[in-house]
Amino acid sequence: MPQGIRVLPRPDSVGPALGLPGPDSRTLSYDELRSQIATTSAALITSGVPEGxxxxxxxxxxxxxxxGLLGAAxxxxxxxxxxxxxxxxxxRARLHDAGAVAWLTTSDGPEVDTLPRW
Known part of the structure; x- marks a missing residue:
């Protein structure tokens, strides 16, 4: 394949399967992956998390x-x-040491009352 040419997946094709094998595993299409990353990113931006x-x-x-990682990036x-x-x-100590302005976790993640949680 010539340099600079790349093959893009169909947006509705299944993207990477992440998670542990078994009944709780799930996959997302590339469109779903892109949408969920954008949702996380928008939530951080509209909540006032400054770039950098x-x-x-x-x-x-x-x-x-x-x-979460890709949305934050x-x-x-x-x-x-x-x-x-x-x-x-x-x-809390690690967040303080890192200078974190927010705590991104899941709904069942630990509450850290000193920082906003998304």
Missing amino acids: SVIGLGIANRLEFVL NAGAVVAVIDPGLAVDDI
């Missing part, structure tokens, strides 16, 4: 982790990955 600022990312699920944020299984005081 650090956000904490605490998501255990692989698919949501990737969506799309918003221009720098990501500090923090294990959501840590004690809340340890999460």
